[in-house]
Amino acid sequence: PGAGAALRPCSSRVAQDGVNKAVIDRIIRVDHAGEYGANRIYAGQMAVLGRSSVGPVIQQMWNQEKSHLKKFNELMVAYRVRPTVLLPFWNIAGFVLGAGSALLGKKGAMACTVAVEESISEHYNNQIRTLIEEDPEKYKELLQVIKQFRDEEQEHHDIGLEHDAEATPAYSVLKTAIQLGCKAAIFLSERI
Amino acid sequence: VRCQQYPPLRALQASAALRAASDEHKKEPWASSSQQHFESPPAGHQPEEKPQGPQPSYTGQGGQESEDYESEEQLQHRILTAALEFVPEHGWTAEAIAEGAKTLGLSVAAAGLFHSDGSELILHFVSECNTKLSELLKKEQKLVQLGEAEKKPIDEFLRDAVEARLRMLIPYIEKWPQALSVLLLPRNIPSSLNLLTSMIDDIWHYAGDQSTDFNWYTRRAVLTAIYNTTELVMMQDSSPGFEDTWRFLENRVADAMTMSNTATQVQSTGEAVVQGLMGAAVTVSN
Numbered sequence: 155p156g157a158g159a160a161l162r163p164c165s166s167r168v169a170q171d172g173v174n175k176a177v178i179d180r181i182i183r184v185d186h187a188g189e190y191g192a193n194r195i196y197a198g199q200m201a202v203l204g205r206s207s208v209g210p211v212i213q214q215m216w217n218q219e220k221s222h223l224k225k226f227n228e229l230m231v232a233y234r235v236r237p238t239v240l241l242p243f244w245n246i247a248g249f250v251l252g253a254g255s256a257l258l259g260k261k262g263a264m265a266c267t268v269a270v271e272e273s274i275s276e277h278y279n280n281q282i283r284t285l286i287e288e289d290p291e292k293y294k295e296l297l298q299v300i301k302q303f304r305d306e307e308q309e310h311h312d313i314g315l316e317h318d319a320e321a322t323p324a325y326s327v328l329k330t331a332i333q334l335g336c337k338a339a340i341f342l343s344e345r346i
Numbered sequence: 347v348r349c350q351q352y353p354p355l356r357a358l359q360a361s362a363a364l365r366a367a368s369d370e371h372k373k374e375p376w377a378s379s380s381q382q383h384f385e386s387p388p389a390g391h392q393p394e395e396k397p398q399g400p401q402p403s404y405t406g407q408g409g410q411e412s413e414d415y416e417s418e419e420q421l422q423h424r425i426l427t428a429a430l431e432f433v434p435e436h437g438w439t440a441e442a443i444a445e446g447a448k449t450l451g452l453s454v455a456a457a458g459l460f461h462s463d464g465s466e467l468i469l470h471f472v473s474e475c476n477t478k479l480s481e482l483l484k485k486e487q488k489l490v491q492l493g494e495a496e497k498k499p500i501d502e503f504l505r506d507a508v509e510a511r512l513r514m515l516i517p518y519i520e521k522w523p524q525a526l527s528v529l530l531l532p533r534n535i536p537s538s539l540n541l542l543t544s545m546i547d548d549i550w551h552y553a554g555d556q557s558t559d560f561n562w563y564t565r566r567a568v569l570t571a572i573y574n575t576t577e578l579v580m581m582q583d584s585s586p587g588f589e590d591t592w593r594f595l596e597n598r599v600a601d602a603m604t605m606s607n608t609a610t611q612v613q614s615t616g617e618a619v620v621q622g623l624m625g626a627a628v629t630v631s632n
Contacts, residue, residue: 186558226558227558230558231556231558234547234551236562237558237559237560237562239560239563241559241560242560
């Protein structure tokens with residue numbers, strides 16, 4: 155006998171104030187993963203270049219990333235978002251990328267910073283666009299946070315350029331490779 | 347001038363058609379979508395259709411329309427809820443659904459709206475239980491926030507939540523193994539998994555879990571295992587008041603706590619060892 159409209163029961167996850175749970179879920183999950191990865195990248199860079207002349211610069215950028223991560227931890231709990239299952243992987247991959255790029259020298263570390271921060275800024279801009287298209291009023295707080303973080307990541311990008319990132323040997327190859335990796339990381343973290 | 351009374355144009359619900367057939371005439375009910383509009387129904391006019399006795403006034407018509415109108419989903423929901431009463435006797439079957447439909451004044455053919463293996467009935471039941479559990483946990487949380495109750499330690503909280511949820515199975519316990527096997531059908535796995543994971547997530551949320559790292563997964567996996575194994579133990583438990591099951595549950599939760607304490611200890615021991623080695627290395631190099 156033909157069944158009627160198939161019932162797809164699931165426990166009602168009542169969205170707080172009609173928030174688009176699916177969109178917010180993705181945004182917070184991937185941003186949390188991103189800040190976590192950025193933390194690990196700077197940790198890797200500090201492990202190699204901590205005592206060099208760029209140590210303080212990297213430390214300062216790292217501190218900002220730490221505060222970003224803290225903010226996303228709070229948002230994750232507030233919106234009851236699941237963290238990406240790939241976190242342990244980003245833990246290691248981030249550290250390896252940071253340390254690896256730092257072993258190429260100070261310029262190498264800066265090149266890595268430039269590549270990553272450029273990817274992240276673009277990614278934040280996309281999210282800002284998405285949220286504004288959805289409902290700028292409803293997501294005002296989140297938009298504020300993302301805009302502020304995007305501005306700070308842009309600053310990191312500029313600091314990297316100031317410190318001769320572009321003078322790194324094989325700069326464009328390195329940059330492209332890192333940015334491809336970032337795109338893949340973003341794609342995966344949004345979904346799993 | 348005589349006032350002519352026109353038959354009200356109303357959204358005809360599927361139930362109305364089924365109700366027409368449920369009386370003496372066993373008419374074949376046509377699956378009418380509740381969106382169709384008709385004049386007053388044909389032969390077999392039934393007085394129960396008008397919730398307010400005599401013909402309502404012009405203004406009352408609008409109110410009546412919104413009261414009468416229900417979506418197909420709501421109708422299915424009502425039928426399944428009514429069917430639960432008959433599950434202990436008939437199992438999770440079309441018979442139970444048919445009996446449930448009868449109590450609502452619908453035709454037994456209403457069972458044709460659903461799969462014959464009772465999938466929707468079981469999923470509906472699980473969803474209802476989960477909702478009840480969430481409400482219970484939310485109420486408890488409110489009491490704690492108001493200071494009217496003590497905050498339970500984690501192991502006690504988890505134990506009580508799982509026990510409360512499993513107790514909802516007791517009236518249906520004879521037929522529950524059948525339900526479990528239906529829930530494992532490939533067709534039902536996405537829904538049943540979804541229901542299970544959101545229930546476990548709810549319990550952890552109200553337990554106060556705020557992890558944002560891989561612990562999020564570890565904790566949910568552990569609790570899911572505890573829940574599933576306890577459920578299976580309960581199926582075979584014949585002790586009075588299921589005390590064997592609750593004792594099993596208590597032991598499993600205690601095991602989980604021990605495991606997590608051990609893990610923390612191992613981690614801090616590991617960190618201490620690393621520091622010790624670093625110190626030794628520095629000493630040796632000097």
